[in-house]
Amino acid sequence: MPSSAPSVKKNAVAGYGAIITECRPTMKDREDTVETIMASTHATLIHPYNNSQIIAGQGTLMLELLAQARSSGRPLDTIIVPVGGGGLLAGCSIAARGVDPSIRVFAAEPLAVDDAARAFASNTLMQNPAGATSVADGLTANLGALNFPIIMDNVDSIFTVTETQIVDAMRLVWERMKIVIEPSAATGVAVALFNEEFRRLEPAPRNIGIVLSGGNVDLIRALELFK
Amino acid sequence: MPSSAPSVKKNAVAGYGAIITECRPTMKDREDTVETIMASTHATLIHPYNNSQIIAGQGTLMLELLAQARSSGRPLDTIIVPVGGGGLLAGCSIAARGVDPSIRVFAAEPLAVDDAARAFASNTLMQNPAGATSVADGLTANLGALNFPIIMDNVDSIFTVTETQIVDAMRLVWERMKIVIEPSAATGVAVALFNEEFRRLEPAPRNIGIVLSGGNVDLIRALELFK
Numbered sequence: 001m002p003s004s005a006p007s008v009k010k011n012a013v014a015g016y017g018a019i020i021t022e023c024r025p026t027m028k029d030r031e032d033t034v035e036t037i038m039a040s041t042h043a044t045l046i047h048p049y050n051n052s053q054i055i056a057g058q059g060t061l062m063l064e065l066l067a068q069a070r071s072s073g074r075p076l077d078t079i080i081v082p083v084g085g086g087g088l089l090a091g092c093s094i095a096a097r098g099v100d101p102s103i104r105v106f107a108a109e110p111l112a113v114d115d116a117a118r119a120f121a122s123n124t125l126m127q128n129p130a131g132a133t134s135v136a137d138g139l140t141a142n143l144g145a146l147n148f149p150i151i152m153d154n155v156d157s158i159f160t161v162t163e164t165q166i167v168d169a170m171r172l173v174w175e176r177m178k179i180v181i182e183p184s185a186a187t188g189v190a191v192a193l194f195n196e197e198f199r200r201l202e203p204a205p206r207n208i209g210i211v212l213s214g215g216n217v218d219l220i221r222a223l224e225l226f227k
Numbered sequence: 228m229p230s231s232a233p234s235v236k237k238n239a240v241a242g243y244g245a246i247i248t249e250c251r252p253t254m255k256d257r258e259d260t261v262e263t264i265m266a267s268t269h270a271t272l273i274h275p276y277n278n279s280q281i282i283a284g285q286g287t288l289m290l291e292l293l294a295q296a297r298s299s300g301r302p303l304d305t306i307i308v309p310v311g312g313g314g315l316l317a318g319c320s321i322a323a324r325g326v327d328p329s330i331r332v333f334a335a336e337p338l339a340v341d342d343a344a345r346a347f348a349s350n351t352l353m354q355n356p357a358g359a360t361s362v363a364d365g366l367t368a369n370l371g372a373l374n375f376p377i378i379m380d381n382v383d384s385i386f387t388v389t390e391t392q393i394v395d396a397m398r399l400v401w402e403r404m405k406i407v408i409e410p411s412a413a414t415g416v417a418v419a420l421f422n423e424e425f426r427r428l429e430p431a432p433r434n435i436g437i438v439l440s441g442g443n444v445d446l447i448r449a450l451e452l453f454k
Contacts, residue, residue, distance in 0.1 A: 008402050012403070171446070174446060175235055175446065178406055178408070178442040179406065179407065180402070180406065181405070215405040219398070219450070220450065220453060220454060223446055223447065223449065223450030223453070226446050226447060226450075
């Protein structure tokens with residue numbers, strides 16, 4: 001795990017019985033550390049987003065969400081899913097299109113690390129500038145090569161939100177929905193509340209499903225954001 | 228509303244369309260202010276806990292909780308409900324006993340305002356000392372006269388927890404269950420985790436239902452508790 005990971009996330013992982021090796025939070029040091037561990041332990045790498053089984057697994061949440069909304073009598077016409085490396089978005093978009101081709105599928109991305117929005121607009125994989133970061137620390141990865149064509153095929157648009165919009169949306173979810181989410185999870189809510197392009201969509205979305213992923217947040221750090 | 232109420236609670240109440248009159252946070256000023264408003268508006272008082280309809284209404288949550296646990300295949304053998312004025316506890320205890328007389332019904336109370344535990348032990352209504360307070364600000368009221376005999380009849384025991392235990396339990400619920408609860412809601416969790424009498428019960432509780440009421444917490448104030 002990168003040394004910058006919130007302690008609440010490290011504690012949770014350790015609590016599930018993992019052996020944690022820390023590395024510096026650069027992509028190079030992360031990849032080098034994984035190589036070293038694999039060489040010494042003969043472990044198999046499961047990439048966190050650029051992996052077909054991860055994509056398929058993440059897609060199952062969308063099947064559950066759509067089924068629950070349908071059984072509540074308010075079937076979804078629109079979904080919003082956060083995008084970083086793109087595994088969650090790829091899986092959710094395949095699942096949503098498979099269940100109902102008329103569903104509008106949108107992604108939410110921090111403007112500060114908007115490689116996916118730029119890739120989508122130009123039909124070419126893009127990189128975030130070295131050192132680019134966001135309060136939504138779970139979404140700073142560049143879009144994975146495996147996810148890119150899936151997203152081009154199944155996603156209608158990628159909307160971006162500012163850092164302030166992310167924190168405002170996160171605060172609303174904490175205060176009124178009583179759910180502890182991390183900033184990455186608030187990006188979809190921020191799109192629904194604040195993104196002007198989204199809010200001008202025709203026809204206007206009626207029943208919107210937003211994926212809140214995840215809730216690994218250091219409470220002290222989060223509450224500092226609210227000050 | 229008392230001027231000491233968290234701003235998040237005031238904002239939520241205002242957001243539902245209420246006209247808010249503030250008073251000082253003493254019981255006398257609260258009661259005097261209510262009398263003044265009733266005289267000038269001919270409004271009807273609905274007491275927040277010493278009222279049979281409030282008791283009945285709060286009891287419906289226990290019906291839902293028991294039904295959900297049963298349908299999930301893990302019927303509850305034990306419930307823990309926070310106690311302040313006692314309306315929630317009275318309603319929940321009647322409901323639980325009515326559904327299943329074998330359920331063990333426990334209350335959770337902050338040690339710092341333990342009038343209900345003392346009343347239960349002595350079979351006599353008690354008062355908290357003037358100025359007694361707790362981080363669980365929703366539980367500082369004295370037990371209501373209407374609730375007292377119901378609780379004597381239907382509750383097995385009232386367990387107390389310290390201020391530190393309440394904050395530790397609250398933090399666990401925020402971090403691992405991802406639910407924003409106020410300190411009052413954490414008292415039941417604190418009993419289950421930390422109260423020695425509860426933890427030595429024979430036979431040991433298996434499926435425990437804990438009422439988390441409520442979630443009106445000022446985020447900045449909560450942060451100060453966690454530091």
